[in-house]
Amino acid sequence: MTEKILSAGECSRCQRCCIFESYELRLTPAVDDILAGRAKQLRPDVRFADVDGRRLFMMLPIGNDMFACPMLDREKGCMLGEDKPPECDMFPFVLTECGGRRAVAVSSACPIMSERSLRQLEETARELSSQLFLIADRRPELVRRYEKGYTVLVTE
Numbered sequence: 584m585t586e587k588i589l590s591a592g593e594c595s596r597c598q599r600c601c602i603f604e605s606y607e608l609r610l611t612p613a614v615d616d617i618l619a620g621r622a623k624q625l626r627p628d629v630r631f632a633d634v635d636g637r638r639l640f641m642m643l644p645i646g647n648d649m650f651a652c653p654m655l656d657r658e659k660g661c662m663l664g665e666d667k668p669p670e671c672d673m674f675p676f677v678l679t680e681c682g683g684r685r686a687v688a689v690s691s692a693c694p695i696m697s698e699r700s701l702r703q704l705e706e707t708a709r710e711l712s713s714q715l716f717l718i719a720d721r722r723p724e725l726v727r728r729y730e731k732g733y734t735v736l737v738t739e
């Protein structure tokens with residue numbers, strides 16, 4: 584979804600959004616039944632954790648308080664390909680709330696996006712916004728509480 588502003592090469596070299604610090608683990612993607620089945624096919628030893636009623640991937644410790652998603656192939660990127668969860672597909676754009684309205688923001692967790700101009704980010708967010716708000720209609724739980732590292736780009 585973000586290929587207009589991020590190349591596949593940049594993402595596969597970085598992989599920061601598939602590696603988490605311990606305090607970020609509650610923000611990792613939710614796994615529904617279909618996705619859990621697909622993940623098991625691809626990686627039979629994958630395990631899940633129940634966190635606040637959400638099924639999440641059991642992340643793999645990689646040292647220094649960092650954890651990697653079990654679906655991350657360090658050579659090729661996400662094993663799930665086009666089946667990856669929508670919050671991964673849209674990242675580093677995130678859905679959030681701003682002044683009681685839904686908004687598209689960019690997360691500061693992506694080091695490559697910090698090299699883009701605010702104008703580029705706003706243009707891309709505007710182009711993607713109808714698609715993203717449709718996802719929010721279907722999956723309201725993906726609209727996250729506003730966090731300090733978010734820059735709001737478009738509101739509804």
Ligand code: SF4
Pocket residue numbers: 600601602612652653654655656660661662663667668671672
């Ligand atoms: S599901 Fe795929 S894209 Fe999402 S965090 Fe895991 S490896 Fe990354």
